[in-house]
Amino acid sequence: MTHVPYRSRFPFQHDVRRVVVVLLALAALVGLAGCAGPASTVRPQATPVLNVAHRLPPEIDKRLPVRQKMVAIALQEWQRWGGQQVRVGRDDSYCVIAPSSLAPALPIIPSPVGPADATSVAPDSADNEVLDDIEAIAQASTNGTPCLRFPDGTGAEASAMGCQLAQRYWAIVGRVPDCMQITTGRWAWSATFLSWLMRAAGLNERQFLTGASHAMYVVDARDGILPEPAFRVAPLPAMPRVGDMVCGGRGRDKYMNDIAEIRFGATPMHCDLVVEVDTTAHVVKAIGGNVQQSVSMSLIELGDSGQIDGVTNSTVPWLLVMRNQLPM
Known part of the structure; x- marks a missing residue:
């Protein structure tokens, strides 16, 4: 066979x-x-002081998509701080048009942090000079009309409630500033406000990394270091959408015009979260922390292009938009 x-x-x-x-x-x-674990380019994260520091506020509907939670939390915190509004005008104005009432309808949240026994050293952040150039001309006027601004040590952050809320934001990056430190430029809390907001809304470390400086998470998005980034960087001019962030250089880098020049944690910047786009009025409404010493809503008047740009207002020039990639 x-x-x-x-x-x-x-x-x-x-x-x-x-x-x-x-x-x-x-x-x-x-x-x-x-x-193998996370990529070596993903930076370490500070441990929050207490878990309560980044829980979803109880007034926010847990069923909302994360992007909508961001906006809802921003609006709630703005109301909690008294609803301050700042006009960023086409005429180069940058003025508080509705000061904080410091009489929020929402209850005061108890401070989640303990004694400030480990905060003698200011945080490693460039943003402590974010508004130095603006605050230096606090008595300025626009076309002969007095322009209200709040220098360090004044405004809502100097109140007991403002201190408690700002401490809550700092807790997300493991810091415990005292109430005196909160009112100083070396402890600018705008980046920690947004960091706290992102964690409270539900973003994880694969989507967004917290930091004491805006230039940290802006560079994260620019360089694409995260596996599931919630934001990507877009140059100007651009029309932001609800849930995007608008960012600009401040201090010594106020007139920076090249996104590639942003240095991680070293370039002084400021970012606000867009909560409304009014195309009829040509105004973008954005909420940010430590804006005139409060959580404020900026009414950003658009230029002739009908978009956010870096030239319409030279007092507060913008540099980029952080595009939100999450669904509405």
């Missing part, structure tokens, strides 16, 4: 064994990749 090789008699079985070997090899590679 003619000898027939085993492989020829059972070709299907041989193919199955080969497929199994290939699948096992692929599984091993996936396992090794999983053991």
